[in-house]
Amino acid sequence: MIKLDNILKEKIDSFFHNTDPIMIVKSFEKMGYEFEDDSYRISIINCSSVDLNEQSLNSFEYFYSKGLENQFYTGIESTFFDDMHSNIKYSWHEHNNCYTYYNHVAEVLNQFSDIETESEDFSDNEPAQYNLAA
Amino acid sequence: MQITGYHGTSVDNANNIVSNGFTISAGDEHWIGDGIYFFIKGLFKNPDESAKKWAIANSWDNDSKKHKYSNYGTIEANISIDEDTFWDLTSSDGIETFNYLRDKYVEAISKAGKRLKDKDFKDGHIINKAVNDGFFSPSAIKADFYIKFTTERIFTINFRIPNCTILALRNNNCIEKERLKIKDKGQIQ
Numbered sequence: 311m312i313k314l315d316n317i318l319k320e321k322i323d324s325f326f327h328n329t330d331p332i333m334i335v336k337s338f339e340k341m342g343y344e345f346e347d348d349s350y351r352i353s354i355i356n357c358s359s360v361d362l363n364e365q366s367l368n369s370f371e372y373f374y375s376k377g378l379e380n381q382f383y384t385g386i387e388s389t390f391f392d393d394m395h396s397n398i399k400y401s402w403h404e405h406n407n408c409y410t411y412y413n414h415v416a417e418v419l420n421q422f423s424d425i426e427t428e429s430e431d432f433s434d435n436e437p438a439q440y441n442l443a444a
Numbered sequence: 445m446q447i448t449g450y451h452g453t454s455v456d457n458a459n460n461i462v463s464n465g466f467t468i469s470a471g472d473e474h475w476i477g478d479g480i481y482f483f484i485k486g487l488f489k490n491p492d493e494s495a496k497k498w499a500i501a502n503s504w505d506n507d508s509k510k511h512k513y514s515n516y517g518t519i520e521a522n523i524s525i526d527e528d529t530f531w532d533l534t535s536s537d538g539i540e541t542f543n544y545l546r547d548k549y550v551e552a553i554s555k556a557g558k559r560l561k562d563k564d565f566k567d568g569h570i571i572n573k574a575v576n577d578g579f580f581s582p583s584a585i586k587a588d589f590y591i592k593f594t595t596e597r598i599f600t601i602n603f604r605i606p607n608c609t610i611l612a613l614r615n616n617n618c619i620e621k622e623r624l625k626i627k628d629k630g631q632i633q
Binding site for chain 1 (some may be wrong): 538560
């Protein structure tokens with residue numbers, strides 16, 4: 311009987327570890343499936359502690375440039391609802407150009423009273439212009 | 445492991461199969477992947493009735509609004525299954541394997557920054573993909589399934605609770621060809 315023993319599990323894990331995910335997508339496309347971009351949501355989910363890093367900044371930029379930043383915020387909200395992260399790290403504040411971004415996201419985060427957020431003083435920081443021209 | 449399976453089709457096709465044997469039908473749209481399909485005992489006691497209902501339902505061509513054939517036939521087959529290569533999707537072990545694979549494919553798609561657009565994943569696709577990717581080579585796959593027969597199609601009844609147990613053979617050597625016989629035949633009303 312076929313069952314998920316250690317040998318099969320290792321075989322499957324090894325395959326997925328060594329195969330480019332894009333190639334897997336392409337193989338499903340050959341079966342007639344169509345895919346759409348989901349990188350914005352993935353970038354948020356991948357931020358396990360909501361480290362708002364370069365990846366999520368890029369995601370924000372992508373959506374902002376399309377006038378769809380609300381979708382980005384919605385993504386953040388649903389992530390919080392789903393996972394109820396309690397340790398939010400603002401490592402992303404180290405990005406010099408994310409002040410505007412920080413304010414927007416902080417506004418969203420503040421809606422969740424049960425999430426403890428670290429207070430950061432940005433008063434000395436120059437509210438940098440977020441470069442959205444790219 | 446010995447299983448008796450029932451296959452429904454047109455009476456002409458049924459006679460041809462009894463004379464010449466089955467050929468494996470390929471197609472990702474099939475319920476649990478490529479294979480020769482049978483209705484078997486499982487959750488339900490009358491798999492031969494399911495085969496008949498399927499033969500009748502499958503006779504209808506919705507494009508031309510006509511029957512493709514006017515007489516159905518069901519075949520009874522004795523099947524010998526190699527237990528080592530049997531994928532039983534009615535067991536927790538079988539389901540665990542399927543779900544692990546499914547989650548891995550979905551995870552890979554997610555890692556690629558993609559998600560499916562306007563189409564549901566089909567079980568048969570995951571099964572064929574797993575076999576094609578070389579994880580294992582099942583000789584037979586069994587599953588409880590909800591299949592739309594004539595009534596379900598006419599009244600658009602889409603349930604999830606299974607109404608039959610099916611077996612897909614990916615290797616026709618499992619079938620005792622000399623013991624194939626017509627179980628039932630009749631006119632489609």
